Amino acid sequence: MVELQRNKERDWMKQRVMVASLCVLIVFIMLFLRLVYLQLIKGEEYRRLSETNCVRLKSIKPSRGLIFDRYGELLVDNRPAFDLVIVLEDAGSVPDTISFLSSLIDEPYVDLMEQIQKAGVGAVYKPIILKKDISRDQLAIVEAHKFDLPGIYVEIEPTRHYIHPKTAAHLLGYLGEVNKKELESGHFPLLRAGDQIGRYGVEKSFESYLQGRRGGRQVEVDANGRVVQVLKTVDPEPGNDLHLTLDLPLQQLAQDLLKGRDGAVVALDPSNGDVLVMVSSPAFDQNDFIGGISNNKWRALMENPGRPMINKAIQGEYPPASTYKILTAIAGLEEKQIDSRTTTFCPGFYTFRGRRYHCWRKHGHGRLNVVEAISQSCDVFFYLAGEKIGVDALAQYARGCGLGRPTGIDLDHERQGLIPTSAWKRERFNEAWYPGETLSISIGQGFNLVTPLQMAVFTAAVANGGTLFRPRVVSTVKDVHGQVVADLEPEIIGGIPAGQITLDLVSKGMVDVVQGDRGTARSIRIKQIQMAGKTGTAQVFSRKTGEKFDSENQVRTLQDHAWFVCYAPAQNPVIALSVIIEHGEHGSSAAAPVAGTLVKKYLGLLEPEQTADAAPEG
Amino acid sequence: MMFDRRLLEHFDWGLLLMVLLISFCGLIVLYSAVMAGWQGHGLHSLFERQLIWMGGGFVVMTGVLFFDFRHLNKLNLVIYGVCAGLLIGVLFFGQSGGGSQRWLSLGGISIQPSELMKIALIISLASIYAATVSPEGLSFRQLLKPAVICLIPVGLIVNQPDLGTGLMLLLIAGSITVFVKVEKKVLLILAGLSGCIVPVVWFFGLKAYQKARILTFLDPDRDPLGTGYHIIQSKIAIGSGMITGKGFLQGTQNALAFLPEQHTDFILSVLAEEWGLVGCAVLLVLYFLLISWGLNIAYNCRNMFGSILAFGITSMIFWQIFINIGMVMGLMPVVGMPLPLVSYGGSSVITNMVGFGILLNISMRRFYTG
Numbered sequence: 001m002v003e004l005q006r007n008k009e010r011d012w013m014k015q016r017v018m019v020a021s022l023c024v025l026i027v028f029i030m031l032f033l034r035l036v037y038l039q040l041i042k043g044e045e046y047r048r049l050s051e052t053n054c055v056r057l058k059s060i061k062p063s064r065g066l067i068f069d070r071y072g073e074l075l076v077d078n079r080p081a082f083d084l085v086i087v088l089e090d091a092g093s094v095p096d097t098i099s100f101l102s103s104l105i106d107e108p109y110v111d112l113m114e115q116i117q118k119a120g121v122g123a124v125y126k127p128i129i130l131k132k133d134i135s136r137d138q139l140a141i142v143e144a145h146k147f148d149l150p151g152i153y154v155e156i157e158p159t160r161h162y163i164h165p166k167t168a169a170h171l172l173g174y175l176g177e178v179n180k181k182e183l184e185s186g187h188f189p190l191l192r193a194g195d196q197i198g199r200y201g202v203e204k205s206f207e208s209y210l211q212g213r214r215g216g217r218q219v220e221v222d223a224n225g226r227v228v229q230v231l232k233t234v235d236p237e238p239g240n241d242l243h244l245t246l247d248l249p250l251q252q253l254a255q256d257l258l259k260g261r262d263g264a265v266v267a268l269d270p271s272n273g274d275v276l277v278m279v280s281s282p283a284f285d286q287n288d289f290i291g292g293i294s295n296n297k298w299r300a301l302m303e304n305p306g307r308p309m310i311n312k313a314i315q316g317e318y319p320p321a322s323t324y325k326i327l328t329a330i331a332g333l334e335e336k337q338i339d340s341r342t343t344t345f346c347p348g349f350y351t352f353r354g355r356r357y358h359c360w361r362k363h364g365h366g367r368l369n370v371v372e373a374i375s376q377s378c379d380v381f382f383y384l385a386g387e388k389i390g391v392d393a394l395a396q397y398a399r400g401c402g403l404g405r406p407t408g409i410d411l412d413h414e415r416q417g418l419i420p421t422s423a424w425k426r427e428r429f430n431e432a433w434y435p436g437e438t439l440s441i442s443i444g445q446g447f448n449l450v451t452p453l454q455m456a457v458f459t460a461a462v463a464n465g466g467t468l469f470r471p472r473v474v475s476t477v478k479d480v481h482g483q484v485v486a487d488l489e490p491e492i493i494g495g496i497p498a499g500q501i502t503l504d505l506v507s508k509g510m511v512d513v514v515q516g517d518r519g520t521a522r523s524i525r526i527k528q529i530q531m532a533g534k535t536g537t538a539q540v541f542s543r544k545t546g547e548k549f550d551s552e553n554q555v556r557t558l559q560d561h562a563w564f565v566c567y568a569p570a571q572n573p574v575i576a577l578s579v580i581i582e583h584g585e586h587g588s589s590a591a592a593p594v595a596g597t598l599v600k601k602y603l604g605l606l607e608p609e610q611t612a613d614a615a616p617e618g
Numbered sequence: 619m620m621f622d623r624r625l626l627e628h629f630d631w632g633l634l635l636m637v638l639l640i641s642f643c644g645l646i647v648l649y650s651a652v653m654a655g656w657q658g659h660g661l662h663s664l665f666e667r668q669l670i671w672m673g674g675g676f677v678v679m680t681g682v683l684f685f686d687f688r689h690l691n692k693l694n695l696v697i698y699g700v701c702a703g704l705l706i707g708v709l710f711f712g713q714s715g716g717g718s719q720r721w722l723s724l725g726g727i728s729i730q731p732s733e734l735m736k737i738a739l740i741i742s743l744a745s746i747y748a749a750t751v752s753p754e755g756l757s758f759r760q761l762l763k764p765a766v767i768c769l770i771p772v773g774l775i776v777n778q779p780d781l782g783t784g785l786m787l788l789l790i791a792g793s794i795t796v797f798v799k800v801e802k803k804v805l806l807i808l809a810g811l812s813g814c815i816v817p818v819v820w821f822f823g824l825k826a827y828q829k830a831r832i833l834t835f836l837d838p839d840r841d842p843l844g845t846g847y848h849i850i851q852s853k854i855a856i857g858s859g860m861i862t863g864k865g866f867l868q869g870t871q872n873a874l875a876f877l878p879e880q881h882t883d884f885i886l887s888v889l890a891e892e893w894g895l896v897g898c899a900v901l902l903v904l905y906f907l908l909i910s911w912g913l914n915i916a917y918n919c920r921n922m923f924g925s926i927l928a929f930g931i932t933s934m935i936f937w938q939i940f941i942n943i944g945m946v947m948g949l950m951p952v953v954g955m956p957l958p959l960v961s962y963g964g965s966s967v968i969t970n971m972v973g974f975g976i977l978l979n980i981s982m983r984r985f986y987t988g
Binding site for chain 2: 013
């Protein structure tokens, strides 16, 4: 019985194994026939192809996305650049060819050879770039002698072109060659050595949209490396276009106004946080970075005392000075430490614990309420208010208003500023907070640091009834056919922690800064519309209270920074600005006129001749 | 345990000889692949490493001989559990390489659990089928357990993502299942079912880029700058070898490094270029003998578990050969699949050597029953 079972099982197994063997045999015969086909029937053809090594890949770079301003004005596009390359396999005697080339185009022999050496022992059929972006003259000479220059080719590369050099340089940014480490990191699977990627500004933040996708061709080339036929082509996908919120004419005017001065201007649309203007002066020319910036130009940028490589609008951290009084007023009103009826008598100083804290106006402001204190920028009023509020409550309101933290703008390297608290000081200096320091910070001096962008966002929020928007740089991304790829909606990041009554009082004070007869920025007043603003003069060098320097003898770098924040029109604001002029001395004389001119331009009220005289303020 | 003299008498010298011959051929081709155009002194480090892996492989293979293969039947769940555990470990602690996460580092050695899983799955399936097999074929219910056993590791491996190895597991499991016979109606239902599911998944379950990836996988010409370029260079290399080849170390496609994977997946193109149709035919014959030998071991084994196990191991070797050679010659989609005993790669060498060890083990204990 067992034997029978076993035999049956053996027969069954035999049958299964036979079938399997048959399948295997068929497969192997098939593989062998394929070998015969490739090696016998097509063998001659493939042998010929292998001897000339003639099937090559040529890559086609995608064209990078364009950048437009808010009105569809082109800011950045691509132009063709002519790169000189060599393919060693086709070049014959490399030193002979290179020395002839070097005499033709007047480039040092060693520089050209260095490029070949740098390329290393890669495959000999790959083009090596000898010189990027040659001039039209050089191109003409090379083309004329192309039969005497075996292995030398001209490749056309789309190259970035910044149409308005130095315009919004910090915002737009620039490109740089991708480095080996980045290629190996795997973050850029589509890139190859030699490709450009955004290194700064919008070019960097929106790299993934702008980049596009590389294409290529499989080509057959002849013995001289010239393309005989194109076998297959994959078209490159161009990058997507960015539509910025930037207002080009306003930006250019702002740059002109800051010409020769160090500083920053930010203008926002208070209704959605759109960045209309972002100037950091001095600027750099983005076109210099194409194909690698020269050492001399780089050194000049680095050694410039105006620090052109810093975007002062987001990286510059300054004491907010009197512009901070807006915040102190909000905190005082909300904390019920002051109200609309509270008045203070300013004799020109405030004595606190045996020490005199001076008002910028030596003879004092007399008796004033919160609205008058803002418009005349009285220090004594805010010393008293700040003392009652306390440092930590003040810091809480500052943070609530978006100060001391990044605004979240889509640009790298944004600084967050500094809003001190007693806990911060203990941690930082291992020291208790002195009440006298509270007086300093309540008028925006001391440890406080803010960026011009933060002040612009804060001012825009005061203007729009309390909403803090994330500053928006790009509104839409569109593909090459004009189809919308991404809509970047305005984004609310918080609200001023204050009620409407408080904001109305503060706004009234800010309107009086410009419109009031004793306002610190009354010089920029115009008849058509009302503006609201606040001046500020940030001490760079800590002066002894009450001591006055002789401006004439003062070194420039010790001069104060001039601030002005404003919005207009006061009743229905469409623009909010923050202006800082480094070492501009007075907010009212240096910064306010810049803001005033920009407001007039934006509202279409600018007349050809505009002059502004200003009274100094503290 | 006393050493059984019969074991030595029954030792399968033929299979061992075959493995040695193929390994030898493999080393010659690998030498060409890595030494052509090599500027350094002495042996290329890849070649040295492969020698070490080969040596290690033979040690492992010998080690596998010293226990009765029937123990694997009892231990199948333990082996499967450990391998599945390692695969889950990869999910959390694995190291990435080439865009996917498949390596696990244990005490300084990197292992690829998906390779070990091949053997574990074969053992488990052999164990299940040995108990359920019948001349009428398996019913739908009997297939449930094997299906679960198979799909868990496949899911984990495809997730890594390692499409090639995942596909390999499915092919091995499918071959074993068909080999032990499935009821005709079950086979028809399964075929019909997958015929319905595939279009549904294709049109509703996949995103455009996933479809593009699969289409490129099926048709490399869709990607003429990537895999399509590899295939055309591979075909040029193979075809240019013609009948007798260009000679040892004389391959031009090889020396100029036109193929990025010439020492691993595309190594056959090196053999074909330098040794021509003659060299390829020799290797194909050796492989065919190896596969037949494995099937013969399955047939001769008196133990159902041993038979199915031998068949499973043989099918694993077969599919690697078929897919790799088919791919290199432009007959198959391009997946990462090494050529057994020829391609460079430690995991592949060790896994295959364990497989040959099991085959030798079954062969020398073929008269054991029960």
